[in-house]
Amino acid sequence: MKAVRLHDANDLRVEEMASPSSPPAGFVNLQVRAAGICGSDLHNYRTGQWISRRPSTAGHEFCGRITAIGDGVSDFAIGDVVSSDSRMWCGLCPACSSGRTNVCENLGFVGEVCDGGFADEVQVPAKLLVGHDPQLSPHIAAMAEPLAVALHAVRRLAVPRGEPVLVVGCGTIGGLSALILSRLHDGPVLLADLNAERARRVSDVTGGKIVTLDKAVIDAALSGDRLRYALDATGSIQAIARAVGLLSGGGGLALVGISHGKLDFDPNILVEREISLIGCHAFCDELPEATALLTELAPALQRFIEVLPSLDDVPAAYDRLLRGESSALKTIIDVSK
Numbered sequence: 001m002k003a004v005r006l007h008d009a010n011d012l013r014v015e016e017m018a019s020p021s022s023p024p025a026g027f028v029n030l031q032v033r034a035a036g037i038c039g040s041d042l043h044n045y046r047t048g049q050w051i052s053r054r055p056s057t058a059g060h061e062f063c064g065r066i067t068a069i070g071d072g073v074s075d076f077a078i079g080d081v082v083s084s085d086s087r088m089w090c091g092l093c094p095a096c097s098s099g100r101t102n103v104c105e106n107l108g109f110v111g112e113v114c115d116g117g118f119a120d121e122v123q124v125p126a127k128l129l130v131g132h133d134p135q136l137s138p139h140i141a142a143m144a145e146p147l148a149v150a151l152h153a154v155r156r157l158a159v160p161r162g163e164p165v166l167v168v169g170c171g172t173i174g175g176l177s178a179l180i181l182s183r184l185h186d187g188p189v190l191l192a193d194l195n196a197e198r199a200r201r202v203s204d205v206t207g208g209k210i211v212t213l214d215k216a217v218i219d220a221a222l223s224g225d226r227l228r229y230a231l232d233a234t235g236s237i238q239a240i241a242r243a244v245g246l247l248s249g250g251g252g253l254a255l256v257g258i259s260h261g262k263l264d265f266d267p268n269i270l271v272e273r274e275i276s277l278i279g280c281h282a283f284c285d286e287l288p289e290a291t292a293l294l295t296e297l298a299p300a301l302q303r304f305i306e307v308l309p310s311l312d313d314v315p316a317a318y319d320r321l322l323r324g325e326s327s328a329l330k331t332i333i334d335v336s337k
Contacts, residue, residue, distance in 0.1 A: 001016070001017060001018070001019045001119060001120035001121050002014060002015070002016060002119065002120050002311050002312075003015055003016075003017050003057045003115070003118060003119035003120070003311070004057065004058055004059065004118035004119065004311055004314045004315070005017070005055040005056065005057055005058070006044065006045060006051065006054075006055060006056055006057075006058045007054055007055040008048060008051065008054060009045065009046065009047060009048030009051070010045065010046065012045055012058070012314070012315045012318060013055075013315070014311055014312050014314065014315065015055075017057075017119075019120075019121050020115075020121055020122065020123035021123070022068060022070075023068050023069060023070035023073075023123055024070050024071075025070045025071040025072045025073075026070055026071075026072050026073060026125055026126055026127070027070040027073070027123055027124065027125055027126060028066050028068065028069050028070060028073060028076060028123070028124065028125075028126050028129065029066070029067045029068040029069075029121060029122070029123050030062075030064030030065060030066055030067065030082070030084075030117075030121065030122050030123075030124065031064050031065045031067050031120070031121055031336055032062050032063075032064045032117050032118075032119060032120060032121060032122055032335040032336065033062075033063050033064050033065060033081070033138035033141070033142075033335055033336050033337065034062065034063055034138035034139050034141065034142040034332055034333060034334060034335055035059045035061060035062035035063075035116075035117040035118055035142055035332070035333045035335060036059075036061035036062070036142045036143060036145075036146065036330050036331065036332050036333070037059075037061075037314070037317060037318070037321065037330075037331045037332075037333070038060065038061055038146065038172070039171065039172065039173075039258060040060075040109075040258060041058055041059065041060075041111070041318075042318060042321055042322055043258055044058075044112070045058075045318055045322075046322060050109070050112050051112070052108070052112055052113055053112075053113070056111065056112060056114075056115060056116070057111065057115035057116050057117075057118055057119050057122070058111045058116050058118045059110075059111045059116035059117035059118035059119070060084075060086035060109050060110040060111040060112075060116050060117065060145065061084075061086065061117070061142055061143070061144075061145040061146055062083075062084055062116070062117025062118075062122070062142055062145075062335075063081065063082065063083045063084065063132070063138055063141035063142045063144070064081070064082060064084070064117070064122065065079060065080070065081050065082075066078050066079060066080045066081075066082065066129075067121070069126075070126070073126040075126065076126060076129065076131070080131055081131070081132060081134050081136075081141070082129040082130060082131050082132065083129070083130050083132050083141050083142070083144035083145065083287075083291050083294075084110065084117065084124055084128050084129055084130075084144075084145065085110075085127075085128035085129070085130070085145065085287055086109050086110050086111075086128075086145050086282065087101065087102060087104070087107060087108075087109060087110075087128075087282055087283075088107070088108040088109060088110060088113050088114065088125075088128075089101040089102075089104035089106070089107055090104055090105070090106040090107075091104075092106075093105040093106055099284070099285075100284065101284060101285075102152075102281050102282045102283055102284045103281060110124060110128070117335075118311060118314060118333065119311070119335075120311075120335065120336065130144065130287055130288050130291045131291075132144070132291050132294060133294070133295050136294055136295060136298065137298065137302075138334075138337070139302070139305060139307060139332045139334075140294050140297075140298045140301050140302065141291075141294060142332055143176075143294065143301055143305075143330060143332075144287060144290050144291045144294060145287070145290075146172050146173060146176055146330065147176050147180075147290040147291075147293065147294070147297070147301075148283040148286040148287040148289075148290035148291075149173055149176075149256065149280075149282060149283050150173050150176035150177040150179075150180055150256075151180055151283065151286045151289065151290050151293075152280055152282070152283035152284060152286045153173065153177055153231055153233075153254050153256040153280040154177055154180050154181060154184070154185075154231070154254075155286070156254055156278050156280045157229060157231055157252060157254040157278060157280075158252075159181075159185055159187065159229045161185075161186055161187065162186060162187045163187045163228060163229055163251075164187050164188040164189075164190060164222050164225055164226075164227050164228075164229070165181060165185065165187060165188070165189055165190070165227075165229045165230065165231065166190040166191075166192060166211070166218070166227055166229070166230040166231070166243065166246070167181070167189065167190065167191050167192070167208065167230070167231050167233065168192050168193075168213070168230060168231065168232045168233065168234055168239050168240075168243050169192070169193055169232065169233035169234035169236075169239070169257060170191055170192075170193035170195065170198045170199045170201070170202040170233075170329070171193075171198070171233060171234070171329060172304075172329045172330050173233040173256055173257070174191075174193070174202070174231070174233030174234070175198075175201075175202045175205075175206075175304055175329040176304075176329075177231055177233060177256075178191060178202050178206045178208050179202075179205065179206050179297065179300055179301075179304075181206070181208075182206040182207055182208065183297070188209065188221075188222060188225075189206060189207070189208040189209070190208060190209050190210075190211045190218065190221060190222075190227070191203055191206075191208040191209065191210050191211065192210070192211055192212060192213050192239075193210075195324070195327065197327040198327050198329065201303065201304070201327060201328075201329070202304075202329070204303075205300050205303050205304065206300075209221050213239065213242040213243065213246065215245075215246055218246060226248040227246060227247060227248060227251075228247055228248050228249070228250055228251025228252075229247070229251045229252055229253075230243045230246070230247060230251075230252075230253045230254070231253070231254040231256065232253060232254065232255050232256065232257055233256050233257050234257045235255075235257025235258045235259040235260065236257070236259070237259060237260070237261040237262070237263060240253070240255065240259070240263060241263065241264075241265055244265060244269060244270075244275065244277075245269070247273065247275050248273065249272075249273040249274050249275070250273070250274050250275075251275060251276070252275060252276035252277070252278050253275065253276070253277055253278065254278045254280050255277060255278065255279055255280060256280040304328065304329040304330055305328055305329070305330045305331070305332050306326060306328035306330075306331050306332070307331075307332050307333075307334055308331060308332070308333045308334065309334055310333070310334065310335075311333060311335060313333070314333060317331055
């Protein structure tokens, strides 16, 4: 079968390799239908930060059709179409025992600690899978995982009814967070991104108002109402610092982007304004809910994506995306029908 393999930082190859063996107990084999390229895939390719095995088939956002089932798997049947979780949690550590599988003390991710979905076939634990509507486009079903990340971040921020919220960064998670807020929150949604075309795309889909990270601009957009809540999906140290400075007292800033560098600011700002910094790591139990939302959100999600025709196009797409040459929020790979 064909697979996209990460050998080392800046070394990604499309190769032929053996198909997965018969699944062991608790596992299933999938024919991959579609897969999404994540910002963390690009980060790992560029820096090698999370390479734990060489080579490894990349990709942790994918959907597929079950082709084989191991012993003990009773929730699925051959032929079922499913979306996959990205997290490999141990289930034994104190974090897992308390229900916090997203901060498992031994947490790894599909595509890093085991082969991922940038391949014709993949073998994964059945516990990672969530069934979806068979009529759903594979391009949309492959977005269940990032939608769960965005849903978790929005839930962690917990914006009160009617309060404005600023989304900084209109990439995949920022755009999906804005989409969720536009459907589940009744307050104004503001959008900020240096990529004007991408910001317009998210604004057109969600109805959010585009602003810059400037207090006067935001005050004008809110007609003098106070901004107390924001979500950063950029990881930019500069953007995070600006967002903290924009918030009035009694709110919070959710951090869901992958950052480079360290924050340098006066913590008294947090104390005196009673502002919370809220870390958001992957997701906990939101994947089934996110998957259930896919059909309703499909028309909007379709406007966020671009599609690669095959796995052969992935290495070039990595380089293009790292150069910032896409206004789409998500690049989806067509693997099979």
